[in-house]
Every structure is written in structure tokens, then in C-alpha cells.
Amino acid sequence: MKQTIIVFVQDEPGVLNRISRHFYRLNYNIESITAGRSEAMGVTRITIVCNHSDQYNQSLIKTQLEELNTVLNVQDITSVPSIVREYALIKVQTQKEEKDKLSELIKNYSAKIIDSGELISIIETTGEMEEVESLIKSIKQFKILEIMRSGNMAMVRVDQDEHRIEIEEIDKKKGWATQQISDALS
Amino acid sequence: MKKQKLTGAEIIWECLIKEGVDVVFGYPGGAILPTYDALNNYREKIHHVLVRHEQGATHMADGYARVSGNVGVAMATSGPGATNMITGLATAMMDSSPIVCITGQVPTAVIGSDAFQEVDITGVAIPVTKHCYLVMDVEELADTIREAFYVARSGRPGPVLVDIPKDIQNAETEFIYSEKEINLPGYQPTVDIQDDDIKEFAKMVNEAKKPVILAGHGILLSEASKETLELAEKASIPIATTLLGIGGVPDSHPLVLGMMGMHGETWVNNAIQNADLLIACGMRFDDRVTGNLKTYSPNSKKIHIDIDPSEINKNIKVDLAIQGDLGNVLRHVNPFINSAKKTEWFNIISGWNKESQQRDVLNIKTDALLGAQAIRKIWEGTKGNALIITDVGQHQMLEAQYYEHDDPRTLLTSGGLGTMGFSLPAAIGASFYEKDRDIWVIVGDGSFQMMLMELATAVQEGVNINIAIINNGYLGMVRQWQQMFYDARYAETPISSPDFLKLAEAYGINGYRVKSLDEIIPAMNKANKITGPTLIEFIVEEHDMVYPMVPAGANLNDMIQRPLFNENGQYKKKEKVL
Ligand SMILES: Cc1cc2nc3c(=O)[nH]c(=O)nc-3n(C[C@H](O)[C@H](O)[C@H](O)COP(=O)(O)OP(=O)(O)OC[C@H]3O[C@@H](n4cnc5c(N)ncnc54)[C@H](O)[C@@H]3O)c2cc1C
Ligand SMILES: Cc1ncc(C[n+]2csc(CCOP(=O)(O)OP(=O)(O)O)c2C)c(N)n1
Ligand SMILES: [Mg+2]
Numbered sequence: 001m002k003q004t005i006i007v008f009v010q011d012e013p014g015v016l017n018r019i020s021r022h023f024y025r026l027n028y029n030i031e032s033i034t035a036g037r038s039e040a041m042g043v044t045r046i047t048i049v050c051n052h053s054d055q056y057n058q059s060l061i062k063t064q065l066e067e068l069n070t071v072l073n074v075q076d077i078t079s080v081p082s083i084v085r086e087y088a089l090i091k092v093q094t095q096k097e098e099k100d101k102l103s104e105l106i107k108n109y110s111a112k113i114i115d116s117g118e119l120i121s122i123i124e125t126t127g128e129m130e131e132v133e134s135l136i137k138s139i140k141q142f143k144i145l146e147i148m149r150s151g152n153m154a155m156v157r158v159d160q161d162e163h164r165i166e167i168e169e170i171d172k173k174k175g176w177a178t179q180q181i182s183d184a185l186s
Numbered sequence: 187m188k189k190q191k192l193t194g195a196e197i198i199w200e201c202l203i204k205e206g207v208d209v210v211f212g213y214p215g216g217a218i219l220p221t222y223d224a225l226n227n228y229r230e231k232i233h234h235v236l237v238r239h240e241q242g243a244t245h246m247a248d249g250y251a252r253v254s255g256n257v258g259v260a261m262a263t264s265g266p267g268a269t270n271m272i273t274g275l276a277t278a279m280m281d282s283s284p285i286v287c288i289t290g291q292v293p294t295a296v297i298g299s300d301a302f303q304e305v306d307i308t309g310v311a312i313p314v315t316k317h318c319y320l321v322m323d324v325e326e327l328a329d330t331i332r333e334a335f336y337v338a339r340s341g342r343p344g345p346v347l348v349d350i351p352k353d354i355q356n357a358e359t360e361f362i363y364s365e366k367e368i369n370l371p372g373y374q375p376t377v378d379i380q381d382d383d384i385k386e387f388a389k390m391v392n393e394a395k396k397p398v399i400l401a402g403h404g405i406l407l408s409e410a411s412k413e414t415l416e417l418a419e420k421a422s423i424p425i426a427t428t429l430l431g432i433g434g435v436p437d438s439h440p441l442v443l444g445m446m447g448m449h450g451e452t453w454v455n456n457a458i459q460n461a462d463l464l465i466a467c468g469m470r471f472d473d474r475v476t477g478n479l480k481t482y483s484p485n486s487k488k489i490h491i492d493i494d495p496s497e498i499n500k501n502i503k504v505d506l507a508i509q510g511d512l513g514n515v516l517r518h519v520n521p522f523i524n525s526a527k528k529t530e531w532f533n534i535i536s537g538w539n540k541e542s543q544q545r546d547v548l549n550i551k552t553d554a555l556l557g558a559q560a561i562r563k564i565w566e567g568t569k570g571n572a573l574i575i576t577d578v579g580q581h582q583m584l585e586a587q588y589y590e591h592d593d594p595r596t597l598l599t600s601g602g603l604g605t606m607g608f609s610l611p612a613a614i615g616a617s618f619y620e621k622d623r624d625i626w627v628i629v630g631d632g633s634f635q636m637m638l639m640e641l642a643t644a645v646q647e648g649v650n651i652n653i654a655i656i657n658n659g660y661l662g663m664v665r666q667w668q669q670m671f672y673d674a675r676y677a678e679t680p681i682s683s684p685d686f687l688k689l690a691e692a693y694g695i696n697g698y699r700v701k702s703l704d705e706i707i708p709a710m711n712k713a714n715k716i717t718g719p720t721l722i723e724f725i726v727e728e729h730d731m732v733y734p735m736v737p738a739g740a741n742l743n744d745m746i747q748r749p750l751f752n753e754n755g756q757y758k759k760k761e762k763v764l
Contacts, residue, residue, distance in 0.1 A: 010372060018312055025313075057503070063496035069317045069337065069373045170371045 002031070003058065004049050004084065004154055007065060008072040008167050011037065011044040015070045019046070022064045028052040032086075032151025040167040043072060047154045073165050077154055080163050084154045088132050090123045091146040092139055102142060109135045120145065189362075194324045194355040195224035198288065201331040203231050204363050207259050209618045211235045211246040215263025216303060218290030220355035235614070235647055238639040240267050242611040244274020244345075245637070247285040249575065249612030251278070252598045254619040255409070257338050258285045264292055265303030268349070269310065273605060275345045276314040280602025281430060282407060284343035286334050293353040294322055307349050316344030324357035329364060336368045341375025342494040343407060375493075376511070379518055383508050387515075388522030390487055390506060391421050394463035396531045399425040400446065400475075403601075404468010404492065405434030406594050410513035414467055415439070416520050422528045424535060426454045428469045429586055430601045437590035438570075443535065447475040448736045449583040452745055453538035455736070459743040460534070461486045468492060468512045471501040472602065477742035491515050545733070545748040548588075554727035555702055557656050558584045563703060564626060564654060565589045567710040572624040573616060575599070577609035577633035580662040583732045585628050596623070607636035610653065614640060617649040624714065625650060631657040631683045641693050644719040652713045653721045655686055659728050666731050670746070686723040697721040 009015045016035070023030050031049040038045035050061070062074045094102050102121065103113065111125035125135055129152060136147065156163045192200065198221050202210065210232055214222040225234055237243040240262040247258030262268055268289040278285045292301040308318045317337045319330050327350070334346040391397065405414055411434055418425050418441045425435050426446040435442050443454045458464065464486045469475070476482045479501060488504040490497075491512050498507040508515050543549070547558040561584050564572075570590050576582040576599045591597050598616060600608040613627045634655050644651060665679040690697025696716050698709040700723070713720040733748035 014308070014312075017309065021313060057499055060496065060500060063498075067494070067496050069370055072372045168371065 001054055001058070001078075002049065002051050003061070003076060003078045004047065004082075004152065005062065005065075006075045006077060006154060006165075007046045007048060008038065008074075008165070009044050009046060010070045010072065010170060011042050012070065015044070018068050018070055019065060022061060023048075023050055026052065026056055026061060026064075028061065032149075034151045034153050038167060040169045042170040043167050047152055049152050072167060072170070075163070075165055077156055077163070080156050081160055082154045082156045084128060084152050085126055086129050086132050086152050087126050087150040088124075088136075089146075089148045090125070090136065090139060090144060091120060092123060093120050093143040093145055095119070098142060102139070105138055106135065108138075111135055189360045191358040192361040193220065193224065194327050194350065194357050194359075195220040196227070197324070197327050197359070197361050198331065198350070198355070199224055199228040199232060200361055201328055201363065202259060203228070205257065205332075205335045207232060207257070209233045209235060209250065210259045210261055211237055211243040211250075211615060212261030213237050213240050213243060213263070213267060215265075215267045215290065217264035217292055217352045218261065218267070218288075218355070220352060221261070221288075221290065221350075233618075235618075235643065237611070238642050239637070240270035241274050241607070242614075242637055242640040242643065244271045244285065244287060245277065245605075245608050245611035246615030247287070248274060248278045248283045248608075249598055249615030250619055251283045251285050251343075251615075252281075252612070253573065253595050253616040255407075255595070256284075256619075257335055258283075258615060259288070260285060261288045263290045263303065264307070265305045267303075268307040269305055271347075272310060272314060273603075275311060275347065277600050277603045277605040277608060278345040279314050279316065281600065282343050282403060283345065284338040285345045286331075286338050287345065287347045289347065289349050290355070291320065291349045291351040294351045295353070297351065308347065311347045314345070315347050316342075318347040318349070320349045321351070321354055324354050324359045327354060327359075328361060332364065333368060333370065337370075337373065341373075377509050379508065379510050379515060383506065384515075384518045384522065386506055387489055387508065387519045390463060390489060391417075391423075391465070391519075392522075392524045392526070394421075394487075395528065396461050396534075397421070397423045397463035397465060397528075398457050398461040398486075399423050400458070400464055400466045400469050401425050401427045401431040401434050402467060402469020403428065403430035403434075404512045405431055408468060408493075408512040408514075409594070410468070410511075410516055411435060411594055413513050413516035413520060415441075417465075417516055417523060420520065420523045421526050422532075423465070424457060424532070426450070426458060428472070428475055428601075429599065431469060432586060433591035433594045433596045436592040438592050445586050447472075447742075448477070448738070449587065449732050449734065450736075451539075451587070452542045452734055452747065453535055455734075455742045455745060456538045457535050458483050459741075464488045466490045466492070466502075466504070467516075470497045473501070473738075476501060477736045477740055477744075481741040483742075545750060547733075547748065550751055552727065555700070555724065556730050557581055557658065557662075557724075557726045558588050558730075559703055560654075560656060560700075560706065560724045560726055561585050561588045561628065563706040564628065564710070567707050568624055568626060572596070572626045573598070573620050575609045575613040575616060575625070575627050577627075577629040578604045578606045578663070579630040579633060580658070580666060580730070580732050581628055581630045581633075581656040583663075584656075587732075589628075606630075606633040609633065610637050610644070611640045613651045613653075614644050614647065614649050617651055625652065627651055627653040629653060629655055630662060631655055631659065632661040632681050635681075635683065638689075641689075641695075641719070645693050645695060648718045650717060651719050652710075653719065655721065655723045656726055657683060657686070657723050658726050658730070659683075662730075663732070666735075669729075669731070670735070671737070686721060690721045695719050695721060697723065699723045699725065701725045
């Protein structure tokens with residue numbers, strides 16, 4: 001089955017290493033993993049989409065991750081109505097005369113060209129995974145040079161507030177990257 | 187007033203003293219030199235035991251932890267010193283034993299450069315530790331060590347590794363040992379108990395006709411022997427123990443059936459398979475306990491009390507799960523348990539028990555000494571009162587079957603990892619805590635040779651342990667599998683040994699050899715008179731097997747039984763088993 005999990009972790013070196021081995025150990029395939037700083041200082045929020053046979057019960061990965069000291073909270077949102085979105089960059093090469101056709105085509109999607117040269121353009125898009133897939137499919141008529149996809153990010157819907165998790169800020173000393181980022185910005 | 191500054195190395199020892207540590211098992215080397223240098227100032231408070239292999243140090247810390255319930259401490263240098271600890275960490279991890287391992291690391295400036303004796307030990311150790319730390323700042327050293335001890339001992343205990351680069355050991359700072367309560371954002375070892383769960387628990391127990399308590403290692407870790415017995419006695423519930431649960435409840439208690447699982451007794455496994463309620467108390471349904479999961483105790487409701495939520499519904503789906511400390515949960519539930527007698531259920535169980543007696547090894551007459559008989563004699567010779575540390579193999583299972591333990595923490599054995607070589611070092615470690623009981627190591631000829639270098643440590647420290655080598659000339663447990671499942675093709679299981687008496691002599695200790703039942707007690711008496719380590723070699727029947735046995739993955743009630751024998755104590759059929 002496919003499972004979507006949100007993991008809140010302390011922002012410190014090695015934390016991904018500690019988490020990812022549990023997926024490997026259970027023979028879960030990570031389809032996508034996306035991480036970034038959260039609303040709480042020192043806390044990184046990760047969305048993981050994984051695939052697995054039904055050998056283990058669904059909550060096992062959650063309880064195993066929760067056991068880790070560096071993990072603050074784990075939420076399995078597989079069946080919680082949520083906004084799940086992906087961001088993608090696609091580098092395409094077209095013939096000169098095809099450029100308009102490309103612009104026309106992507107109008108059907110929430111996508112835009114954010115960089116373009118004589119023949120090559122970079123398209124930026126966001127959407128559900130299926131929309132991104134469909135965009136890529138339709139651009140295939142041109143020459144796709146590169147694709148970079150963020151993988152899914154998820155947030156439970158507004159009307160699901162009981163599923164929202166409040167994360168407390170943690171000791172500033174412990175926030176490693178976020179501390180450096182905010183130091184750099186301030 | 188300005189506080190005096192200490193070096194990182196001094197801070198390490200100060201922290202250990204604050205944590206109540208009085209013995210450390212370790213081995214020096216380049217990256218831990220500053221810490222060993224500082225040891226000289228702490229000799230009155232901390233005794234350091236020089237081991238002969240860092241794996242030995244971890245098992246010693248583990249043995250110390252298992253017998254005392256306190257955190258055991260091991261120390262090693264970077265690189266090979268640290269990697270030698272991995273087996274010991276994994277052993278402690280599997281069996282929830284609280285140890286802290288301190289390793290030296292190359293200086294921070296060269297970490298990541300493949301410096302001499304550099305290994306990313308925290309990277310290697312993540313899967314085999316409860317948590318591990320790399321200290322990159324001397325300001326964080328004291329807090330980290332304090333946290334390490336807290337994590338090791340709280341909740342479900344386990345091993346923790348603290349890796350400390352050499353320059354951090356040399357750096358100076360003020361030593362402050364915080365007294366504040368530790369609060370780690372990602373770690374909540376205690377939980378509240380829900381009233382509803384307690385009511386449901388009591389209801390299920392009160393309604394059950396054929397209940398069985400599955401007593402696991404959690405009873406020892408939670409020190410819940412009294413509460414478990416109270417539950418059992420009130421509602422008249424038979425108790426089956428896991429290997430690591432042995433001693434949690436007295437084997438001589440009429441409600442205690444014995445060990446369950448792969449080498450559990452017939453009546454114990456039958457009771458589990460035929461039960462209408464299983465109450466799992468601090469045990470994790472290991473596959474050696476359940477056999478085939480699909481057919482495991484098919485008609486029972488199941489209650490699981492475990493402090494670790496990731497154990498609940500992992501292997502066995504249960505009807506009621508209570509996360510919490512076992513003793514605490516039972517203290518809540520016991521007042522709601524009705525007194526009851528379950529005569530019918532006990533009659534059924536004792537029927538199975540009677541049937542099994544006809545196959546009991548102790549009633550067989552043979553010229554050779556059987557491992558089981560040897561161990562039963564050790565039980566007699568120690569009046570069932572010793573601290574026993576076993577290794578891994580047939581002798582380990584025979585000990586579990588034939589040595590009755592009436593007190594908690596009197597059997598130390600590597601269950602989850604089954605680490606050969608565990609017993610001798612674990613016994614040395616335990617001897618630093620256990621001063622009242624005789625200490626007996628029961629070890630196979632194969633297992634003894636896996637860590638026998640620690641004999642030198644035992645001699646150097648003059649520890650009072652008796653080593654019983656059960657010599658069957660084989661890696662017996664593996665040979666048993668070859669015999670049963672590989673048509674007796676013995677691939678690399680016959681194993682030779684040195685002359686153990688000469689070995690004893692070389693180490694300067696007394697050694698004895700026994701070949702028959704009546705030589706055992708006299709040899710034990712001799713050994714007991716001697717202070718310091720002694721060794722007794724038991725020459726036992728080579729081809730004996732451990733029965734009953736549930737083949738791996740088979741149904742728990744499909745046990746291979748010991749063949750029946752006749753009134754002369756001879757097997758009825760010529761079997762290849764003897
Ligand atoms: C050769 C060999 C043969 C074996 N054969 C058998 C066999 O026949 N039968 C057998 O039983 N074992 C056998 N074993 C051992 C087996 O592999 C397991 O190690 C053993 O069954 C585990 O027992 P346990 O679940 O009680 O302990 P552990 O594995 O230590 O688990 C303890 C459980 O208690 C929980 N716990 C800890 N503290 C608390 C607390 N305070 N409150 C509540 N819960 C707590 C933990 O979270 C954990 O789930 C064998 C091992 C070897 C090497
Ligand atoms: C380190 C390690 N290597 C291999 C094994 C596999 N193994 C399990 S029992 C056993 C044989 C043990 O032999 P011995 O110590 O002589 O005990 P016996 O079974 O003969 O009583 C082996 C090799 C193990 N458990 N641990
Ligand atoms: Mg042997």
C-alpha cells in the first residue's frame with residue numbers, strides 16, 4: 001500500500017540517516033521525501049510518501065519513528081483529507097517555431113516558463129502528482145532535457161483541524177540549519 | 187567566585203561519578219588517551235577493569251546492568267576499539283539492557299578525512315543503539331553524558347554510545363552537572379494509564395476460563411514480580427515465561443509452568459495454544475516464542491502490556507493493548523480482579539504435564555553424562571540459589587529447562603541476538619555487583635572459545651566465578667539443526683578444543699574434569715572452596731538433542747518430542763538421537 005507520513009524532527013546533522021533506515025529495514029520503498037523548516041524554530045518538517053507490501057501493520061513505521069529521540073512527532077495522513085502538492089522544474093528543448101506551441105500547451109496547467117533561451121526553456125509547475133505527470137506527458141512531444149520534482153508535500157485540510165499538530169519550538173542550540181539560516185537572514 | 191576549569195577528559199569521569207558509576211570496563215588506545223590519563227586522578231572512586239577485547243567490555247557492562255538494574259559502562263578507543271563494541275551493543279539492544287559506551291574519536295578537525303583509526307562509529311552504531319551521540323563541543327559534554335544515562339535507563343532500557351573526539355577530551359571548560367529534570371522533546375518514556383483500559387483488562391480476566399500469563403523480561407525490568415504473582419494468584423492463572431522472563435516469577439511456584447516457545451515444555455505451549463485469554467506482560471512475541479504466527483493461540487483474546495508502543499500489534503494482533511510500565515499497570519488492575527478457581531483448566535494442563543514426564547531426560551538411564559543431567563546437578567549443587575550466566579546453544583536451553591530460578595536477575599543470557607561468547611565477560615561484569623550469590627557460568631565448548639581471552643581479565647581481577655564448560659565436542663545447537671533438518675550432514679559443527687585443564691593451568695586457575703553424574707558435586711565443592719575463578723569441564727554425550735523442539739516457523743503445538751523410553755530407562759525404538 002501507499003502511505004503518506006509527516007514527520008517532525010529536530011533539525012540536526014544525521015537525522016535523515018536515523019529515519020531512513022527504518023524504511024529500509026521494513027523493506028518500504030520511499031517514493032518521495034521532502035523536507036524543510038517548519039513554523040517552529042529548530043524543527044524540520046518532512047513529508048514522506050512510501051510504498052510497501054502489507055506485511056506489517058500500517059502503524060508500525062509510525063511507532064518505530066516515534067521511538068527515535070530526534071523525532072518529535074509522526075502523523076500518518078494517508079486517510080486524512082489533505083492538500084498534497086508537488087513542485088517541479090522541467091527543462092525542455094524545442095525548435096524555434098515550436099516555442100509558441102509550448103507556451104500555449106502549458107496554459108492548461110498551473111505552470112509557467114520561468115527561464116528561456118533561444119531553444120531551451122525551464123517550466124515551473126505545482127500541483128497534485130497526477131497533474132505534474134500529465135504535464136510531463138504532454139511536453140514529451142518536445143525534447144525534455146531535465147526534470148526535477150520536489151516530491152509530495154502535505155498539509156491537512158482546514159476543516160480537519162483536529163488533525164493539526166502543534167509543534168513546540170525547541171532549544172535553539174539544537175536547531176542546526178534553521179539557526180544558521182535565520183542568523184544569515186537577520 | 188570563578189569555578190575551576192576541567193578538561194573534557196576530567197569531565198567524563200566526573201559525570202560517571204555523578205551517575206553513581208563505580209566500575210568501568212575498558213581498553214585504552216590513541217583517541218581515548220587523554221581520558222585514560224585523567225583516570226589516574228579518579229582511582230579512589232572508580233575502578234577500571236582492563237578487558238582483553240572491547241566486545242568483552244560491552245558484555246561486562248551488560249552483565250553488570252542485567253544483574254543490578256543500573257547502567258553499565260564500557261570504554262574504548264576510536265576505530266577498531268569502537269567497532270569491536272558493535273556486537274555487544276547489538277546484544278544489549280535486543281535484550282533491552284542499559285549500557286553506556288564511551289568511545290574516543292579522532293580530533294574534530296580531521297573527522298571525515300579518513301584519519302588514522304577513524305570510523306564513523308555513530309553512523310555504524312545507529313541500528314544497534316537506542317541512541318548515540320557525537321560530541322563536537324566541550325560545552326555540551328556534561329549534558330550529553332547526563333542525557334545518555336537518562337536515555338539508557340528510562341522507558342525501555344537500551345544501549346547508548348557517546349563518541350568523544352580527542353580534542354574535546356583535551357579542551358577545558360567549567361564543569362556544571364545540571365540537576366534539572368531532563369526533558370527531551372522527542373522522547374517521552376512515561377505514559378498515563380487510561381481507566382477504561384484497566385476496566386476492560388479486569389473484565390477480560392474475570393470472564394476468562396482458560397487464561398495464561400506470558401511473563402517476559404519486562405517483569406524484571408519493571409520489578410513487577412509481586413504484582414504479577416498477585417494477579418496470577420487472585421484469578422488462578424498459570425504463568426508461562428519467556429527465556430528472558432525466567433526468574434521474574436519463582437519457578438517453584440505452583441502456578442508457574444515453565445518456559446514457552448521453541449524449546450518450551452509441551453504443557454506450556456499446549457496451554458498457550460488452548461487458552462482463551464493471553465495476558466502478555468512485558469514480552470515481545472519473538473518468533474522463538476510464537477512459532478507460526480497464523481496459528482498462534484487461535485482461540486484466545488489477547489492483552490498486551492508493554493512500555494514500548496512499537497511492540498504492540500507488531501507480531502501479534504491483540505484485543506487490548508496497554509502502553510505503560512508493567513508494575514504500574516498491574517497495580518491499577520489488581521484491585522478489580524475477582525478471586526477465582528480454575529480447577530478444570532489446571533486438570534487439563536497437568537494431564538499434558540504427566541504425559542511429558544515419561545520423556546523426561548532425568549529418568550533416562552545412560553552410561554554417558556547428558557547435558558541436562560549435568561545442569562540439573564549444578565542446580566542441586568548450588569541449591570538453586572546461584573547467579574547463572576549462560577552462553578548460547580544447547581546448554582543454554584537445557585539450563586532454561588533444568589535449572590529452576592526462584593529470584594529475579596539470577597539468570598543472565600543473550601536471548602534476542604543469541605551472542606556466543608556472552609557468558610564469561612557478562613559474568614565478570616556481574617561479579618562486580620553480585621556479592622552474595624555463587625556465580626556460575628554455564629558455557630558450551632564452542633561459545634567458551636569465542637571469548638576465552640577474558641579468562642585473563644577474570645584472573646587479573648580475581649573475580650569469584652566458576653566456569654562450567656559443557657563440552658560435547660560440537661557446536662551442538664547447530665549440529666542439532668543439521669541432524670533434524672539437513673539429514674545429519676554435519677558441516678563444520680564438530681569443533682575441537684584445547685585441553686581445558688592445561689588451559690586453566692596456563693591461566694593459573696584450578697580446573698577439574700567430570701565425566702559422570704557422581705563426580706559433579708565433589709568437583710563443585712572443590713571449586714567453591716577456592717576464591718577467584720575456577721573451571722570445571724563436563725564431558726557430556728556428544729549427540730544429545732534439546733527437546734521438545736518447535737521447528738522454526740512451525741505451529742507452536744507441533745513439537746518434536748523426546749522419544750519415549752521403557753521402564754529400564756532405554757529408548758523403546760533405536761533412534762539416531764543417542
Ligand atoms: C538458541 C536460542 C533459543 C531460544 N529459544 C527460546 C524459547 O524456546 N523460548 C523463549 O521464550 N525464548 C527463546 N529464545 C529467546 C528469544 O529469542 C527472545 O530473546 C526472548 O523470547 C525474548 O523474551 P522477552 O520478550 O521476554 O524479552 P525482551 O526481548 O527483552 O522484551 C522485553 C519486552 O518488555 C518490554 N518492557 C521493557 N520494560 C518494560 C516495563 N517496565 N514495563 C512493561 N514492558 C516493558 C519491552 O518493551 C519489550 O517488548 C531463544 C534464544 C536463543 C539464542
Ligand atoms: C557469534 C555467533 N556465531 C554463531 C552463532 C550460531 N550458533 C548458535 S548456537 C551455536 C553453537 C554453540 O556451540 P556450543 O557453545 O558448543 O554450545 P552447544 O550448543 O554445543 O551446547 C552456534 C554456532 C551464534 N549464535 N553466535
Ligand atoms: Mg558444544
